[in-house]
Amino acid sequence: MSYTTEELIEILDQELRANWQGKRVLFSSSERLNNPVLAKAIGTEKLSKIFAYRDFRAQIHEYQRQHKVSGLVWRTYYFNGYEVACPELHNQLIAIPEDKETLIRIKPQILEFWQQATKNLFLWQEGTPPIEIDPETVNHRATEAEWLEVETTQTDLILNLCWGNPKECHYQWANPNSGRDRVIATFQKSSPFLH
Incomplete structure (x- = not known):
């Protein structure tokens, strides 16, 4: 029987704590950073902790792949x-x-939640400047996205329209292969980016 997602998260948390408590040592860490100035600035002890945890996490990722x-x-x-x-x-x-x-597969449930929770709210497309957007346009763009994510604050609901690699979609450097567009629903007519 393989470990569950929750067990792997706990194992990673325990390993991270052990690393920062100095219970894990990786002697070759300074040789693994190709920038000697940066290696000296960070220090051997911190580099050891970083690389030891990174190596352990890579083993967990391989375990995930092997055991699905x-x-x-x-x-x-x-x-x-x-x-x-x-x-x-x-x-x-x-x-x-x-x-x-x-x-x-869960995209339809998230879109239905979004549609219900944002009735009569103001919708904004993230950007500079933010642009007010209508529900029909959001729905159309949501159907084109591979999957959807939501985030909430006390006053706003955020819909992420995602594509590509789930691990990379939140990083701008991953565009255009992976990414997300954000729509924010607010109770106020003013842009949420001015709060």
Whole structure:
């Protein structure tokens, strides 16, 4: 029987604590950084902790691939009287192919939650400057996205329209192969980026 996602997260947490407590030592760490000035500035002890944890995490990722252990965790989001359970990739794990399938499969439930929770709210497309956007345009763009994610604040609901690699979609350097566009729903007519 293989470890579960939750068990792998706990194992990684324990290993990270052990690293920062100095219980793990990697003697070759300074040789692994190709910049001697940076290696000296960071220091051998910190480099050892960084590389020891990184190596351990790579082993966990390989374990995930071999045993098909998901990197997704489920969170329930509440907004404007509605709720939805959404999968999201844990920041220390990788997405296995089945994870992307799960993200794609849950898309209709997230879109339905968005549509219900944002009725009569103001919608803004993230950008400089932010642009007010209508619900029909959001719905059209949501159908074109590979999967959807939501985030909530006390006053805003954020819809992420995602594509590509789930591990990279939140980073600008991954565009155009992976990425996300963001739409923010607010109760106020003013742009959420001015709060």
